Amino acid sequence: MSAIDGLPPLREVIAAHGLQAKKQLGQNFLLDLNLTARIARAAGDLSHCDVLEVGPGPGGLTRGLLAEGARRVLAIEKDARCLPALAEIAEAYPGRLEVIQGDALQIDPLAYLNPPIRIAANLPYNVGTELLVRWLTPPSWPPFWQSLTLMFQREVADRIVAKPGGKAYGRLAVLSQWRTDARIVLTLPPQAFVPAPKIDSAVVHLSALPEPRFPADPRILSEIVAAGFNQRRKMLRASLRGIAPGIEDLLLGAGIPPTARAEEIGIEAWCALARTVARARQNAAAT
Template sequence: MGTIDGLPPLREVIRAHDLVAKRQLGQNFLLDLNLTAKIARAAGDLSGCDVLEVGPGPGGLTRGLLAEGARRVVAVEKDARALPALAEIASAYPGRLEVLHGDALELDLGRHLAPPVKIVANLPYNVGTELLIRWLTPDAWPPLWTSLTLMFQKEVAERIVAKPRTEHYGRLALLAQYRCEARVVMSLPPEAFTPAPKVHSAVVQLTALQAPRHPCDFKVLQRTTAMAFNQRRKMLRTSLKALHPDIEALLLRAGIPPTARAEEIGLEGFCALARALHPA
């Protein structure tokens, strides 16, 4: 697919602006506009939404989001080399694309977005997990955004949607699934990117729930799961003993065998334990 909007194909854009991907910025460009349009469509109806994109690079996904009818796209790009290419897209879609030059970890993005908000991004590999955790742990819930449609390394995607007693199950799965519906919507091979990474990639969609799946104090849940999975091979009565002088009794009250290990316990069990620790 050469073009979707009268703008040049992405390979021409990269040549024109000398946009060679930089490893230190976690850049792997997706140049097939069929694929970027497919990711945009996976985010659902965008027509009434502001869409936040992080790491647009030459703008393939940006163009897909705009072509699919996003009300507005706010694109955050750290690499100044990409700004002229993104400015060309902004000219083709007057008033619908705002480009912020800076680090998404440092900007107050809420100032630039009006609800409803969806976040759609081929995240730079080096900051993807940190950004996800920030979006999942705002000060108030429900969050500013209604859904996240994000590209990760396949292993990270598997960690987000993992279930108990599986290889990838851990704190990231619990954090994501506590407040969201999480599912993998697309997988991509290394050769879909330029340059090709050494790993496969996957797109995960997380839809915000109005309230957590199970009631508990979120900070207690975070502290409990951190301790449990930091020593995931140990029995919970050992890994969690610093939490309470009679942790075995609290585990039993939550319906958890004290000899169980973290990877055996589902979200509901950890929430029950958090309630036992902090009845509130």
């Protein structure tokens, strides 16, 4: 598909504006508008939603989101070189695209969006995981977004949807699956991008649950999961030693063998441990 909206093909846009991807910005441009349209459709019915897009680059996914009927798109782009190309898209879709130049890690999108809100992005590789963790760990739940439709390197996508027992299972899987339904919806080969990365990429769709799957204090859960997986080769009685006094008893109280390793523990058990640690800290504070 060379065009979906009367605008030039992306290769022509990149050539006209001198938009060679910059490695230091984590840029890999997806040029096939068939693929960007598929990603937009994976985000669901957007006709009644505002959509946040981070790192639009020359605007391939932006065009897909608008062509698929997004009510409005807020695109945050750090690279000033991309702004003229994005301005052309905004002109083709009057009143439906707002572009902000800046760092997505430092901008509050809620100042520019109206609910319901969904997030869809081909995230820059160098900030993708950090943004995901921020979106998964807001001060309160449910979050400001209904769903995330995000492209990552395939190995990161595998970590998001991983199940206990494998090397891919870790903190990212626990944080993602505790509060969302997460699934890989599309896999893309390196040659789909310019420049071509060394590995496959994948699009992950995460739908926010109304409530977490199991009760737990999110700060304590994040703390113990991080400690456990930071030393994943160690038994939990060793990797969690600094979490609270008597960690072996706390593990047993949560139904977890102290000799288990982090990758063997499912999300329900991690949450049970978080509740046990919370009670132990409350009791210690009361004495």
